[in-house]
Amino acid sequence: MSGMSRGFRVGVVDDHPAIAAGVPVGLRDHLPLDGECPVASTVRGLLETAHELDVVLLDIRLQDRSAPADNVRRLVARGWPVLLFTQVRQPAVVAACLQAGAAGVVGKHEGWTTLAAAVRTVAGGEDHVNADWAAALRVLVEGRAPALAPREAQVVNLYSTGLPMKSVARRLGVGEETAKEYLARVKRKYLEAGRPVHTRSELYLRALEDGLLDPPGGV
Amino acid sequence: MRTDEVVVRETFHRVAAGVVAINLVVSAVDVVAGPGVYRPGFAPAVLAVLALLVVSTVHRSFAGRGAQEPLRGAVAVAVLALALHPWAVLRPVPYPPLLHALGAVITISAIASVRLSLAVVPAFALAVAVLRAPFLGSFQAAAEATLLALDGLVVTATVHVLARAARSVHEAVGHAWELAEERTRVWQRTRTREQWDGLVHDKVLGALDLASRSVHERGPAGAARALAAEALSALRGEGLPSSPAVERWAAHAGRLGLDARFRVHGRLENAEVRDAFVGAVNEVLSNVERHSGQRSVTVSGFLRAGNARIVVTDPGRGFDPASVGPGVGLRTSVAARIRAVGGDVEVRSGPGDGTAVVLTWKPLEAPARSSALQWQLRSFTPLVALAWAVLAVVLAVSRGRWATTPSPVAAAAVILGLVALTAGATALPPTRRHGALVAAGALVVALTGALDTALAAPTDWRYWYVSAMTPALAGVAYRFGHWLGLWTATALTAAVMLVDGVGGRPFWDVLTGPAPVLLAVVVASELIRAALSDAWTTVEEAGRQAAELRLALAAEAERESEAESRIAALEGTVAPALVRIVSDEPLSAADAEELELLESAVRDQLVAARLFDEELAAAVRRARGRGVDVDVVAAAAPGRHASGDCAGCRPAVRALLDHVPGGTRVRISWAGPDVTAATVTAVGAGLAPAAAAVRAAGAGQGGALQVSEDEDAVLVTFLPRDVSEEPG
Known part of the structure; x- marks a missing residue:
């Protein structure tokens, strides 16, 4: 990773200039940043202005009405790890973004500490694994079910409820590392192995049908 | 095309x-x-x-x-x-x-x-x-002419029925397509709208968030102010594409000097209905100006080809709708216009409560299914009547001949049998048993007729009973199982050939007589039946799809109006706070805390509107006040859908929130809106009392509520009835 000798290079895509401008200010207290953070209100804007980035914080819903998963794909194609940064975490939309290559999701209301930790993890090439990440994975698991061992399904289900990994492992009577390994295996099955092109749109339509894609939560 | x-x-x-x-x-x-x-x-x-x-x-x-x-x-x-x-x-x-x-x-x-x-x-x-x-001779010529006319009319009826079936199929399929296209348009609109709603919410949440942070941390207060102003204007519907109707209402409100806000989506292509709505809403606006005692009014709702709903609300002095008063004008001039186009008007008001006038309209739907049924039933009636007529004529033509048969009694029995066969083939319910009965009867009648006719009789009338059976067998082919008519006609012909052959006549005589006509009519009946049956299947399928699409459209309309009321509720909740942020007065620490709680509450409402009632919202607010970190998230839907309602889990969630110590992290995962399953996780220390409280509160819930705890976490799972797949 690159954030060792110098600060982290973080790009922000958010259609509210006020929020976008506030993020570097808040982050700087918890994380060494490298120079000015490039900020844009659209993905295209960031692609045009930024050169090299360690992490992109991407607002899921942008004013230009672009599809979230497409945005993720375009950033990932540039080689930039994407961390979703959103007001409302909708598992179905997050799922589509994870499939497109996003590395995790952080709520805008979560503290700077959480965001800073997530930026470090993602810049290091890892996924920011939290309950929302697992909840999105669960959407995929529920949607189409290739072979998934009962234990693996249980880990995803339990972890997505917000239980700490330690507690999940205890409930399943396995070690914490084993539980983590289960989670990693599920991730491979659903996010990496066989990522057919049609799946995302299919998933999107299905989510619409199922009412999962209600307005920001139009729940 | x-x-x-x-x-x-x-x-x-x-x-x-x-x-x-x-x-x-x-x-x-x-x-x-x-x-x-x-x-x-x-x-x-x-x-x-x-x-x-x-x-x-x-x-x-x-x-x-x-x-x-x-x-x-x-x-x-x-x-x-x-x-x-x-x-x-x-x-x-x-x-x-x-x-x-x-x-x-x-x-x-x-x-x-x-x-x-x-x-x-x-x-x-x-x-x-x-x-x-x-x-x-005149009798014979008249009989032959009648037969010719009836044959021609059978062809006419058949052509008519088939053309009609084709038209029905075309209409039904076209109707289903129109609905499907409408649904696609609605989907498109819903998505656009959801996106727009999302932006509204982003702005609201962002403004509240930035404002509270500007107090606690370093943060630009000006940015919060700008975003709050944006949020307010978005909530008030500015920036939504407006419709021509809105422009006319706005002009009218301007003339009346009203301070009117519009949040109306879509447009109506139906000019009659659109004019009714434009006139009626203008009338309501005039009423507001005359009677409400103030000048503010809001017009919200949607205008669409399949559905329209406009709500005009004013915060004025209101009136008792039951008593005489301003309601009279509303009920006559406004209601008359809307009802004239098939819509409805509802007035909600009370003294001091303001007034809401709800105007709704839906197009009348032609029931596609029953019109399809009509042609099927009607198509058969003329064929039945013609079958009877043909039988009567054939019997009349043969009158002079069957009297010369060896046994007049047997000939009479044959005629009675023919009448019974025709009646059975056209009137019996088309079951396999009835089909077999009619087919067997036809064979018996044919054999009796063959044995009872003089072997020396000339070919052109010897097989009169075969001709007379044509309508009955056509009926069998048209109404009973596949190929039954054809098999019967073939077997019958073979039986007649057998009798002729054994009796010493050339056995092929019947093949140059009425047998080919009989077979041709039977095959034609089979084909018509197959064509109509296919048409019927298609129409039925199209009708079923149309019904499903109509349901889906109704559901979309329901969701849209729900979204509408949600936005209105959101405006009611956050508008004062946003106005406060926009104003230049500096925010205090207490203000900031209030804004934070408000922001969380708005977020909760967004994610789980149906879960949150006032009591639960208050419990969450209390818990947050004590330093409990409450996070409400939309969860993935469980594998199976439950028909139950998660309302039952509220007391348990409240009990948990009221008993967890400060510093606990509580995550409420809610899978909605139609799927009802919830999990609540509390992570922290000293959770045993909370777990006990949840168990006590959930005692009446049977097996739907499960509580499991370990050293540092409590997991509450709520799965009503049908959902047997547990998360974990």
Whole structure:
């Protein structure tokens, strides 16, 4: 990773200039940043202005009405790890973004500490694994079910409820590392192995049908 | 555009051309074989003109242009040629050679026009009767003419029924397509709208968040102010694409001097309904100006092709809708306009409560299913009537003959059997058992008829009972199981051949008599039945799809109006806070805390509007006040959908929130809106009392509520009834 000798290079895509401008200010207290953070209100804007980035914080819903998963794909194609940064975490939309290559999701209301930790993890090439990440994975698991061992399904289900990994492992009577390994295996099955092109749109339509894609939560 | 209907019509035209062409050849051969019947040149001229029209029909049909004109021309030529017969025939013969060709044209005249055929078929029959009476005797000629007319009318009815079936299929499929397209449009609109709603929420949440942070941390207060102003204008519907109706209302409100806000989506293409809405809402606005005692008014809702709903609200002095008062004007001038186009108006008000006038409209839907049923039932009635008529005529024609049979009693039994068979084939419910019964009866009647007819009887009337059975077997083929009619006709023919062969007659005689006609009619009935059955299946399927689509559209409309009311509720909740942020007054620490709680509450409402009632919202607020970190998230739907309601989990969630110590992280995962399953996780220390409280509160929930705890976490799972798949 690159954030060792110098600060982290973080790009922000958010259609509210006020929020976008506030993020570097808040982050700087918890994380060494490298120079000015490039900020844009659209993905295209960031692609045009930024050169090299360690992490992109991407607002899921942008004013230009672009599809979230497409945005993720375009950033990932540039080689930039994407961390979703959103007001409302909708598992179905997050799922589509994870499939497109996003590395995790952080709520805008979560503290700077959480965001800073997530930026470090993602810049290091890892996924920011939290309950929302697992909840999105669960959407995929529920949607189409290739072979998934009962234990693996249980880990995803339990972890997505917000239980700490330690507690999940205890409930399943396995070690914490084993539980983590289960989670990693599920991730491979659903996010990496066989990522057919049609799946995302299919998933999107299905989510619409199922009412999962209600307005920001139009729940 | 090529429709199914056009394809069916073209097929009809080609069949008609084929039938006429064959008979033209037969007539031409007859003309050559019996010279001198007509005035020189008459027969060749008629045949040549008809041949040209047939060629034109085929050509136009394949070229994709309608072939109605040449067909109608052929019918006109046939009628004219027939009318000229008394003049044209020089040497009368029992069957003038041109009658084959002219009869074929008249028989298929229904394809050119059903109404035309209803006129020319009986006319042709009458002409044939007149031409043949000198040779056959008047009774026989009349009977033969009646048979001809009935045959022609059967063809007419069949063509009519098939064309109608094709039209029904076309309409039903078209209707389903229209609905499907409408649904796609609604989907598109819903997505756009959801996106817009999302932006509104982002702005609201962002403004509250930035404002509270600007107090606690370093943060630009100006940015919060700008975002709050944006959020306010978005909540008030500015920036939404407006419709022409809104412009007219805005102009009217401006003239009245009202401070009006509009949040109206979509547009109505139906001018009548649109004008009714424009006029009615203008009337409501005038009422607000006259009676509400203030100048502020909000118009919200949507106008769409399939559904319209406009709500006009004012915070004025209101009135009692039950008493006489301003309500009279509303009920008459406003309600009259909307009801005139099939809509409805509801007035909600109370003294001091302000007034809301709700105008709704939905188009009347034609029930596609029942219209499809109609043609199916109606199609059969004329066929039944014609079958009876044909039977009666055949019996009448044979009257003088069956009296000469070896056993008049057996002949009487055969006639009774024929009547019973025709009745059974046309009226019995089409079950397998009834089909087998009628088929067996037909065989018995045929054998009895064959054994009871003198072997020496001439071929042309010996098989009268076979001809008389044609309607009954057509009925069997049309109404009962596959191939039953054909099998029966074949078996019956074989039985007659057997009797003839054993008795010493040439066994093939029946094959040159009525058997081919019988078989042809039966096959035709099978084909018609198959065509109608296919058409019926298609119409039914289209009707089913249409019904589903209508349901889906209604659900979308419901969601849209829910989204509408959610936005209105959001505005009510956050507008004061946003106004406060926009104002220049500095925010205190207490303000900031209030804004944070408000932001969380808005977020909760967004994610789980149906879970949150006032009590639960208060419990969450209390817990957050104590330093509990409460996070409400939308969860993935469980594998199976439950029909139950998660309302039952609220007391348990409240108990948990009230008993967890400060510093605990609580995550409420809610899978909604229709799927009802929830999990609540509390992570922290000292959770045992909370777990006990949840168990006590959830005691009445049966197995739906499960609580499991370990050292540092409590997991509460709520899965009502049908959902058996547990998360974990």
